Amino acid sequence: MRREFAILAILGSLLLAGCSQLERLTLIRPSAQHRGYTQIAPRYDFSGKHGRDTGDAAMLLAAGSMFFQRGQLDEAEEQARKALKAQPGSGDANTLLGLIADARGDAAGAGLLFRSVADAAPANGVYANNYGAWLCANGRAAESLDWFDRAMADPAYPTPVRALANAGDCARKAGQPVRAEASWRAALALDATHPQALAGMAAMAFAQGEYLEARAFVERWLAVAPDEPAALQLAMQVEEKRGDNVAASRYRSRLQAISPGPTTAPRTQ
Structure with a gap:
C-alpha cells in the first residue's frame, strides 16, 4: 500500500x-x-x-x-x-x-x-x-499513549524519536512518571540533543529535587536552544535551589535580555 x-x-x-x-x-x-x-x-x-x-x-x-x-x-x-x-x-x-x-x-x-x-x-x-x-x-493523555505505540510500531515511520518524546510528555500528564522517564530516555538514546525530551527530563528531575541531574539536563537543553525562555527559567530556579545565586543571576539576565520584565518561576512539567 x-x-x-x-x-x-x-x-x-x-x-x-x-x-x-x-x-x-x-x-x-x-x-x-x-x-x-x-x-x-x-x-x-x-x-x-x-x-x-x-x-x-x-x-x-x-x-x-x-x-x-x-x-x-x-x-x-x-x-x-x-x-x-x-x-x-x-x-x-x-x-x-x-x-x-x-x-x-x-x-x-x-x-x-x-x-x-x-x-x-x-x-x-x-x-x-x-x-x-x-x-x-x-x-485524554492516557488514551494517547497507545497511539504513540502504534506510531513507533510502523517500520517506515521516519522519526520515532518524536513519538517517543510525545509519549513521555503525555505519560507525565497521565500520571505515569516511570513511563514518561523511559520514553524520554529512549528518545535521547536516538537523539541526545532532542529538546523536547531534554526538557521533560530536566523538569522531572527538578520536581523530584534532583537538582544536579536537573542542572545537567537543562544545560544540555540550553546547548540546543540557548534562547529558550522555559529553559532559562528552569535553569535559574535550579541554581536558586542549589544556592548558587551568581549562576541564577546570570540566567535571569539572559532571560530578561530576551523578554524584558520580571521573571517568574518556571512551570514544571
Whole structure:
C-alpha cells in the first residue's frame, strides 16, 4: 500500500502557530511529495497562477500547506478540498483540514478528522502520532499513549524519536512518571540533543529535587536552544535551589535580555 506523504514541522515550543492547546507535542504536516517522508517541501509558485486547478493533489496540497503556514486559513481549506477532489480519501488533505479546524478553535472537528485519517490507515505511524498528539492536548493523555505505540510500531515511520518524546510528555500528564522517564530516555538514546525530551527530563528531575541531574539536563537543553525562555527559567530556579545565586543571576539576565520584565518561576512539567 502506498504511503501518504508528509512533512515534519515543529514551530518552537508549540506545534502550530496559533494553536496553543496543542502545546509542544509534535504533529506532522502534509507536504507535496508523492511518496515517502521528507522534511523539506518543494518550491512552487503559490501566486494562484499555477497548481490550483490542475487536479494534481500534490500541488494543491503544497499550496494549501503554504497558505496554512501564512495564516490564510480560507485559502488553505480551499486547496485542501480541491486536493480531496483530485484524490478522494487523501489522508494528508484531511490532516491539513484537521490542522485548519484546530487553528480556528474547532478542536472537536479537528479530532474527528485526525481519528478518521488514523482509522483509514491503521499502520501509518504519521497519522497515529498526530491523533495521539491531539488526544493528549485535549485532556485524554492516557488514551494517547497507545497511539504513540502504534506510531513507533510502523517500520517506515521516519522519526520515532518524536513519538517517543510525545509519549513521555503525555505519560507525565497521565500520571505515569516511570513511563514518561523511559520514553524520554529512549528518545535521547536516538537523539541526545532532542529538546523536547531534554526538557521533560530536566523538569522531572527538578520536581523530584534532583537538582544536579536537573542542572545537567537543562544545560544540555540550553546547548540546543540557548534562547529558550522555559529553559532559562528552569535553569535559574535550579541554581536558586542549589544556592548558587551568581549562576541564577546570570540566567535571569539572559532571560530578561530576551523578554524584558520580571521573571517568574518556571512551570514544571
